[in-house]
Amino acid sequence: MDTPEPVNTESNTEPMVESTESLDIRDESLDCHECRSCGYVYDPTKGDSTGNIAAATAFDDLPPNWRCPVCSARKKAFANIGPVGAASGFKENLGFGLGVNTLTPGQKNILIFGSLLVGLIMMLSLYGLG
Numbered sequence: 830m831d832t833p834e835p836v837n838t839e840s841n842t843e844p845m846v847e848s849t850e851s852l853d854i855r856d857e858s859l860d861c862h863e864c865r866s867c868g869y870v871y872d873p874t875k876g877d878s879t880g881n882i883a884a885a886t887a888f889d890d891l892p893p894n895w896r897c898p899v900c901s902a903r904k905k906a907f908a909n910i911g912p913v914g915a916a917s918g919f920k921e922n923l924g925f926g927l928g929v930n931t932l933t934p935g936q937k938n939i940l941i942f943g944s945l946l947v948g949l950i951m952m953l954s955l956y957g958l959g
């Protein structure tokens with residue numbers, strides 16, 4: 830009669846299971862890899878024309894003797910930077926930069942050129958003061 834039921838165990842484990850599942854679902858074969866030596870980015874949707882790598886070749890499917898076309902670094906020198914259109918740079922650095930580092934390239938363009946446009950409009954509006 831006085832047996833306490835473990836209520837919280839299920840609700841504690843569920844979110845962790847969901848997060849790992851969503852990581853597994855993500856297609857890692859489309860992830861770009863960045864050379865840590867020179868910054869060259871291998872994009873699997875484009876392949877590597879200098880190394881005769883066809884488009885749609887995942888980074889893991891590249892031959893083991895494949896080298897960076899820019900600086901000839903080995904495959905080990907490359908770091909996974911996520912899919913195309915994701916925030917650029919290494920994942921461990923995304924927490925810095927007042928949140929700007931997590932923006933995608935498109936969002937950064939809107940932020941930069943949008944603020945330039947607003948500044949231009951404000952400068953032109955000074956003519957209205959005369």
Ligand code: FE
Nearest residue numbers: 864867897900
């Ligand atoms: Fe390189």
